[in-house]
Amino acid sequence: MTPSPYIVGVGAANADIHGRSRAAVNLRDSNPGTMRVSVGGVTRNILENAARLGLDARLVSAVGGDVFGRLILARSAAAGMDVSNVLVLPDAASSTYMTVLEPSGEMFVAVSDMSILAQLPEAYLAERVPLLHGAAAIACDPSLPEETILHLLALAGKTPVFVDPVSTAYARKLLPHVGRFHTVKPNRMELSILAEMDAGEDAALKPAIARLLEKGCRRVYVTLGPEGCCYGDDSGLFLRAKLRPIVRMENATGAGDAFTAATIYGHVHALPPEETLNLALAAGSVAIRSAETVSPEMSIPLLRETILRDSL
Incomplete structure (x- = not known):
């Protein structure tokens, strides 16, 4: 009997503190609003979305022995x-991410402390080579120290490694090694850095994706905000897709993680690129409509309903 496929995520698991201002944010002043504590982290969020989509998702990370660590677990x-593969460091502080949101739900500013990831020993990853080699896919967190990312890429063997750069700073860190990732999911600014060319105009998207494929990537998803996304792969396929825009956002911070989880779902189930692209767009849409970073309603049936309702 063939064992069920599973995915592994290596990276951040955070306590997320969200403050949402009731009015436009005033700098250097106290802003009345609402506060909420949840759990997050790019990798952890991707895996929770994937689990809610029905995948067996296994987290490799580190947390402290504090109240946030217990909450995350x-x-x-x-x-x-x-x-079961999360390392607990009793004397360390767990990763924490604090964000201030505009009344619209858009991020105004954020501060993160992910220094605990530097305490994830390379030997700890090396001991999990069988776990990595048996996975259908690995989600790599760009906030990991560069040496840890390189170590993970070396240990992954033939298992496809997915990465979302999540910021221009992390895109610059990934640039020398981007061709070693199976799938990358940048936005337009991150694509410009990774492709080493200006991808600001729509006409530049396809050449920029082609450059990443030339570097060794197998698949590239580029998120374009309200304009949807585009996709290219090493077969020469290029696609662009879009769903009906969302009128009101609740929280935009989890859309990228949901999108990435859906691309991994499509890979694990060998779905056609067009179907995967639509599922990923729908996942981002579901995430944006939720006050939580990961929507508790995330599911494949809901994604398919969203596609039917919002297809243009």
Whole structure:
């Protein structure tokens, strides 16, 4: 009997503190609003979305022995993730991400402390080579130290490694090694850095994607905000897709993680690129409509309903 496929995520698991101002944010002043504490982290969020889509998702990360660490482990397990490979460092502070949101739900500013990831020993990853080699896909967190990313790429063997740069700073860190990733998911600014060319105009998207494919990537998804996304792969296929724009956003911070999870879902189930692209757009749409970073309603049936409702 063939074992069920599973995915592995290596990277951040955070406590997320969200403050949403009731009015336009005033700098250097106290802004009345609402506060909420949840769990997050790029890798952890991708895996929770994937678990809610029905995948067996296994997290490799580090947390502290503090209240945030206990919260991260408890809520991640409750969401259906395997947390048995999370290293607990009793004297360390867990990763924390604090964001201030505009009344619209758009991010105004954020501060993160992910220094605990530097304490994830290379030997800890090396001991998990069988786990990595048996996975259908690996999600790599760009916030990992560069040496850890290189170590993970070396240990992954033939397992496809996915990465979302999440920022221009991390895109610059990934640039020398981007061709070693199976799938990358930049936005337009991150694409410009990774492709080493200006991708600001729509006409430049296809050549920029082609450059990443020339570097060694197999698949490239580029998110374009309200304009949807585009896709290219090493077969020469190039696609562009878009769903009906969302009128009101609740929280835009989790859309990219949901999108990435859906691309991994499509890979694991060998779905056609067009179907994967639409599922990914729908996942981002579901995430934006939720006050939580990961929508508790995330599911494949909901994504298919969203595609039917919002297709143009």
